[in-house]
Amino acid sequence: MVVREIKPSVYYVGAIDWDRRLFDELIPLPDGTSYNSYLIMGREGVALIDTVDPTKEHELTANLKELKIERIDYVIANHAEQDHSGAIPRILELYPEAKVVTNEKCKGMLRDLLLIPDHRFLTVKDGELLSLGNKTLEFILAPWVHWPETMLTYLREDKILFTCDLFGSHLATSELYAIDESKVYESAKRYYAEIMMPFRFMIRKHLERIENLEIEVIAPSHGPIYNEPEFILNAYKEWISDKVRNEVVIAYVSMHGSTSKMVQYLIDLLIGKGVRVKPFNLTRTDIGELAMALVDAATLVVASPTVLANAHPAMVYAVYLVNALRPKLRYVTIIGSYGWGGRMLEQIRGMLTNLKVEVIEPVIVEGYPKEEDFKALSKLADEIHKRHELIKREEWT
Ligand code: FEO
Helix, strand or coil, rough: CCCCEECCCCCECEEEEEECCCCCCECCCCCCECCCCCEEEECCCEEEEECCCCHHHHHHHHHHHHHHCCCCCCEEEECCCHHHHHHHHHEEEEEEECCEECCCCHHHHHHHHHHHCHHHHEEEECCCEEECCCEEEEEECCCCCCCCCCCCEEEECCEEEEEEEECCCCCCCCCECCCCCCHHHHHHHHHHHHHHHHHHHHHHHHHHHCCCCCEEEEEEEEEECCCCCHHHHHHHHHHHHCCCCCEEEECCCCCCCHHHHHHHHHHHHHCCCCCCCEECCCCCCCCHHHHHHCCCEEEEEEEEECCCCCEEHHHHHHHHHHHHHHHCEEEEEEEEEEEECCCHHHHHHHHHHCCCCCCCEEEEECCCCCCHHHHHHHHHHHHHHHHHHHCCCCCCC
């Protein structure tokens, strides 16, 4: 049980999930997570902002009991995904007068996912207000962060913006606020990379919209709260911008040493030219680390051996994810080795359809790399360096 007051009559009533290590059976959670739920006690109404994952609903209800909450008038659903909505049915059972307040799209999803009946909903439109007496909630529709129904809720009098997934971080911590900024920055960046990156153009619009709000606190539904909102707003502005860094991400797999020899050679050349290199051995790396590196990198090098005529399965998975996450890469190249043939090159190229990138001439070698192959890699390093010199002139710090 962790009840904490954020502002007078505004409480954190969520749950920390210290042990969770996988989200959506897909995303690694090295630092656990939290499901933040907030209670606002107005003079004429009580509202709960989002709930928690169903595995933690007993913690939410215990928190409400600790606060001696006998009546909840509104459950605000900013997002239909079950890690925030999954405890709504239990709350509706415990508080029979409560209505689920959300937008039309989210209502449809909550009906489908949680079988909440129609009469328990109160739908709101973009910009609509809900008064709790001395506290006023304003609803801001912000679709596609990261589902189509997402919205934000702004508590006018206390200047708190409840953003659900947006600005969140998968970080289990005893600190309510983002005190350890370097740790929170890493977690929030990983979260952005894995969940929000495909929607950076939508986020850009939402950021423009909330720029007009006076915000003292950003309260997301995962990870610590930001009592200095500029910290996370500035980080997001950087991540969603079109600017890239003088960085090369190398995703690689090597079965018998040929591809790793090529990778090592290329790494050394690029370092020698002043290019920052981030290599990831896909058989060992956490895929979240790779996603994070892709937030700012200018170039991706895909380095794979050929297995059964195609790229290594670990590489196929990684390239599929890169394509789905749509990082702002400018350049991609492919290097690797084959034993007796195959279509690895065509396969990888064909999987990167979402990326608007220039493909720099690949280097694919037969067997172990030989003198002419090292020459081709040197040329590749020159080509990458040449392009990155232009990027450096964009004055990215
Ligand atoms: Fe934290 Fe999209 O749920």
